[in-house]
Amino acid sequence: AQSVTQPDIHITVSEGASLELRCNYSYGATPYLFWYVQSPGQGLQLLLKYFSGDTLVQGIKGFEAEFKRSQSSFNLRKPSVHWSDAAEYFCAVGGDSSYKLIFGSGTRLLVRP
Amino acid sequence: NAGVTQTPKFQVLKTGQSMTLQCAQDMNHNSMYWYRQDPGMGLRLIYYSASEGTTDKGEVPNGYNVSRLNKREFSLRLESAAPSQTSVYFCASNTGVEAEQYFGPGTRLTVT
Numbered sequence: 001a002q003s004v005t006q007p008d009i010h011i012t013v014s015e016g017a018s019l020e021l022r023c024n025y026s027y028g029a030t031p032y033l034f035w036y037v038q039s040p041g042q043g044l045q046l047l048l049k050y051f052s053g054d055t056l057v058q059g060i061k062g063f064e065a066e067f068k069r070s071q072s073s074f075n076l077r078k079p080s081v082h083w084s085d086a087a088e089y090f091c092a093v094g095g096d097s098s099y100k101l102i103f104g105s106g107t108r109l110l111v112r113p
Numbered sequence: 114n115a116g117v118t119q120t121p122k123f124q125v126l127k128t129g130q131s132m133t134l135q136c137a138q139d140m141n142h143n144s145m146y147w148y149r150q151d152p153g154m155g156l157r158l159i160y161y162s163a164s165e166g167t168t169d170k171g172e173v174p175n176g177y178n179v180s181r182l183n184k185r186e187f188s189l190r191l192e193s194a195a196p197s198q199t200s201v202y203f204c205a206s207n208t209g210v211e212a213e214q215y216f217g218p219g220t221r222l223t224v225t
Contacts, residue, residue: 043219105154106153
């Protein structure tokens with residue numbers, strides 16, 4: 001079955017600390033992978049995406065993610081978190097001809113001053 | 114260029130009432146989607162339209178109908194609202210399998 005797992009429901013980090021949000025997927029075809037961010041009361045904004053090529057992809061706001069096929073993972077990282085990064089983060093996978101995305105359940109990031 | 118727009122932003126319905134959520138995109142995208150978002154469950158696909166003139170069920174279609182009115186507009190209808198349909202509804206669009214989906218701001222629906 002196709003699925004996306006984000007094992008951490010909440011993560012709290014101090015401002016300036018590094019961040020890693022985990023994402024594991026199960027997908028039958030070649031996966032296209034996405035990370036979205038949602039601020040409270042807002043829609044979803046794309047942070048970055050992976051289709052092919054270099055397995056380390058750079059996104060907006062200083063985020064990056066690494067695709068590891070052997071581990072079926074696409075973890076999101078940021079070297080130094082800012083208070084404005086507090087939000088909910090969603091990992092998603094797609095890639096078949098239906099164009100659908102499957103979303104994880106999200107990780108809520110809290111940032112301590 | 115407004116992107117994806119949704120109306121209304123908020124709605125309160127009584128059980129059994131009907132309503133239509135409207136979605137429009139001005140990016141000339143072929144594909145459009147309706148999701149619902151519930152706490153701890155991420156986004157779940159209700160219906161999608163891969164191209165104008167086609168619609169297909171997603172993961173949670175029961176209790177909903179859709180209409181792809183033209184290339185720009187994709188509406189979601191609740192014929193007889195139930196409390197279980199209390200949720201935040203998002204519309205999204207994209208141009209195909211390799212393109213990211215662009216999301217509207219959402220409609221917060223409460224059914225009492």
